[in-house]
Amino acid sequence: MATNTQIPVADRRVPVIAPGHTFSTITEKIANIVLTRPVSLGWILGFLIVFGMLNMLAGVLGYLFLKGVGIWGINIPVGWGFAIINFVWWIGIGHAGTLISAILALLRQTWRNSINRFAEAMTLFAVMCAGTFPLAHMGRPWLFYWMFPYPNTMRYWPNFRSPLVWDVFAVSTYFTISLVFWFVGLIPDFATMRDRAEKPFVRGIFGLLAMGWRGSARHWHRYETAYLLLAGLATPLVLSVHTVVSFDFAVGIVPGWHTTIFPPYFVAGAIYSGFAMVLCLAIPIRAIYGLKDFITERHLEISAKVMLATGLIVAYGYGMEAFMGWYSGNQFDSFLLWNRLHGPYKFSYAALLACNIFIPQVLWLKKFRVSTGWLWLISFVVLVGMWLERFIIIVVSLSRDFVNSSWGMYYPTKWDWMTFGGTIGLFLTGMWLFLRVLPSISIFEMRTLLPEAEVHEAAEVKQ
Amino acid sequence: MSIRATDFSECGPVYGLMAEFDSAQELVTAAHKTHEEGYRKIDAYSPFPIEGLAEAIGFHKNRVSLVVLIGGLIGGLSAYALQYWVAVITYPVNIGGRPYHSWPSFIIVTFELTILFGGISSAIGMIALNGLPLPYHPVFNVPEFTKATENKFFLVVESSDPQYDSARTRSFLNGLSPRMIAEVPS
Numbered sequence: 001m002a003t004n005t006q007i008p009v010a011d012r013r014v015p016v017i018a019p020g021h022t023f024s025t026i027t028e029k030i031a032n033i034v035l036t037r038p039v040s041l042g043w044i045l046g047f048l049i050v051f052g053m054l055n056m057l058a059g060v061l062g063y064l065f066l067k068g069v070g071i072w073g074i075n076i077p078v079g080w081g082f083a084i085i086n087f088v089w090w091i092g093i094g095h096a097g098t099l100i101s102a103i104l105a106l107l108r109q110t111w112r113n114s115i116n117r118f119a120e121a122m123t124l125f126a127v128m129c130a131g132t133f134p135l136a137h138m139g140r141p142w143l144f145y146w147m148f149p150y151p152n153t154m155r156y157w158p159n160f161r162s163p164l165v166w167d168v169f170a171v172s173t174y175f176t177i178s179l180v181f182w183f184v185g186l187i188p189d190f191a192t193m194r195d196r197a198e199k200p201f202v203r204g205i206f207g208l209l210a211m212g213w214r215g216s217a218r219h220w221h222r223y224e225t226a227y228l229l230l231a232g233l234a235t236p237l238v239l240s241v242h243t244v245v246s247f248d249f250a251v252g253i254v255p256g257w258h259t260t261i262f263p264p265y266f267v268a269g270a271i272y273s274g275f276a277m278v279l280c281l282a283i284p285i286r287a288i289y290g291l292k293d294f295i296t297e298r299h300l301e302i303s304a305k306v307m308l309a310t311g312l313i314v315a316y317g318y319g320m321e322a323f324m325g326w327y328s329g330n331q332f333d334s335f336l337l338w339n340r341l342h343g344p345y346k347f348s349y350a351a352l353l354a355c356n357i358f359i360p361q362v363l364w365l366k367k368f369r370v371s372t373g374w375l376w377l378i379s380f381v382v383l384v385g386m387w388l389e390r391f392i393i394i395v396v397s398l399s400r401d402f403v404n405s406s407w408g409m410y411y412p413t414k415w416d417w418m419t420f421g422g423t424i425g426l427f428l429t430g431m432w433l434f435l436r437v438l439p440s441i442s443i444f445e446m447r448t449l450l451p452e453a454e455v456h457e458a459a460e461v462k463q
Numbered sequence: 464m465s466i467r468a469t470d471f472s473e474c475g476p477v478y479g480l481m482a483e484f485d486s487a488q489e490l491v492t493a494a495h496k497t498h499e500e501g502y503r504k505i506d507a508y509s510p511f512p513i514e515g516l517a518e519a520i521g522f523h524k525n526r527v528s529l530v531v532l533i534g535g536l537i538g539g540l541s542a543y544a545l546q547y548w549v550a551v552i553t554y555p556v557n558i559g560g561r562p563y564h565s566w567p568s569f570i571i572v573t574f575e576l577t578i579l580f581g582g583i584s585s586a587i588g589m590i591a592l593n594g595l596p597l598p599y600h601p602v603f604n605v606p607e608f609t610k611a612t613e614n615k616f617f618l619v620v621e622s623s624d625p626q627y628d629s630a631r632t633r634s635f636l637n638g639l640s641p642r643m644i645a646e647v648p649s
Contacts, residue, residue, distance in 0.1 A: 181582070217507040
């Protein structure tokens with residue numbers, strides 16, 4: 001019987017899973033959050049708040065459908081406003097989940113095993129929030145299905161040369177594949193929950209979801225192939241989604257939009273804000289649910305480094321935009337730069353540079369990467385900064401384009417803010433429920449991190 | 464090591480014999496030996512994927528990747544065909560004098576649908592080839608088997624194996640020093 005549960009730490013870094021754990025303790029610790037942990041007063045109070053925010057979303061959307069998009073601050077020239085700012089922001093946040101679950105799986109970064117499940121859940125809820133905005137922005141959202149190609153009595157078809165149609169396909173594929181990936185990852189854990197559940201009702205639900213999974217070697221063989229292929233398919237997908245979102249802008253001729261740097265700069269920005277959101281969620285979750293053994297300092301530090309790296313790519317993007325404003329010699333491009341620095345929205349550009357470029361540089365110091373308080377604060381600052389980036393791209397560019405006579409200021413109304421707050425409620429309600437009803441860390445993948453899970457070739461019998 | 468001689472023979476037909484092991488290493492070794500002994504209708508159960516276990520019971524290739532390839536091709540080809548049909552044949556619209564068959568614009572949707580169909584076929588293909596959903600399976604009749612999704616490892620020799628013989632197979636499995644052996648009622 002294998003009793004040696006000490007994990008040999010080859011180097012002096014903090015391990016990805018604290019020493020002393022066995023297959024049983026991992027299973028117990030993660031599954032019991034769902035199965036036996038009583039519902040705390042704090043959870044209920046928090047849920048009431050976030051659920052209240054979700055209801056606010058329902059309320060403001062109801063009012064929007066009644067009155068039309070005129071209740072928002074959008075006008076001509078700024079027709080996109082908060083709806084598209086928040087759409088791009090939320091979609092970007094989702095990207096970290098797929099990066100962690102797919103790209104890091106392909107790169108065999110096993111530390112991801114303890115954060116991929118809840119990062120994928122975060123992706124799903126973030127994409128739901130993102131999807132709300134273009135739907136609400138449509139004006140007649142009940143006709144949303146006109147975006148899809150289907151035979152209809154109008155004998156009309158979508159224009160496949162339009163980036164907005166590409167976006168429909170990119171975002172709906174992204175949501176579907178993220179959901180499939182998440183569900184496939186959950187199947188073996190559903191079986192664990194089924195076998196541990198005491199209450200017949202709970203066992204029944206998990207039993208249905210597990211579909212009779214029994215851990216057969218043949219099943220695992222196919223499972224691993226399917227999981228690897230899904231990761232391989234999701235990897236180009238995640239890179240393509242924000243690329244396509246950036247095409248919505250880059251294909252247009254508005255100054256500040258019509259640039260080839262947008263796709264990589266958007267993808268890097270997405271991962272930047274996504275990891276910031278992962279940290280903003282992981283830091284409180286690991287403390288409240290006692291998961292510090294599984295989400296260790298190492299995870300926080302690596303995430304901080306990813307933020308630092310992607311933040312530098314974003315900074316390069318800003319630098320290149322400014323450089324091209326000068327180097328192109330184009331009067332509209334150079335005016336855009338001047339307008340960002342000195343125009344009516346100059347405070348947002350200053351705040352953007354502070355939030356996205358200057359403040360995160362403290363992550364070069366290990367002290368800030370391992371201090372949960374500082375890290376949480378910096379992540380929050382990055383989330384604000386990335387939101388400001390989308391505000392500047394959309395509002396500053398649209399409000400002052402080529403002809404002075406068509407200039408116009410944009411001010412968000414209270415309905416804009418309440419819709420944004422409402423989607424935060426949708427996101428947090430989803431996370432709140434997810435933590436209590438599903439294993440928030442992938443149990444079977446955590447088991448494979450233990451040294452007992454390794455099988456040595458030498459022990460194999462020669463054929 | 465304790466051997467529990469559960470006898471379900473009076474309950475009806477028997478699905479096979481199940482041996483329980485404590486570690487992944489023991490299970491792989493046992494699976495190798497059982498396969499070498501000539502047993503073919505065998506299966507191994509573990510709480511996480513173990514490298515080399517499927518090969519040890521003689522399962523080398525699965526067809527999931529073929530399903531994904533076919534799914535992805537169908538997705539990509541049908542997406543391109545749809546766009547061509549819409550933009551060139553049924554609803555040609557002159558936009559800025561661009562050719563109707565402006566293939567660079569069609570790449571994105573083709574790409575997305577390749578991924579969509581490939582991804583969905585990998586999940587459905589895996590589940591279907593595994594014979595899931597399967598509400599009932601004899602191995603669940605053994606009470607200890609609930610640990611197969613936690614920390615225990617199981618090897619089952621099915622009674623449909625031509626070499627299967629209740630007594631001989633039991634003594635063979637016994638020689639692999641399992642934690643316990645149980646008869647699996649079907």
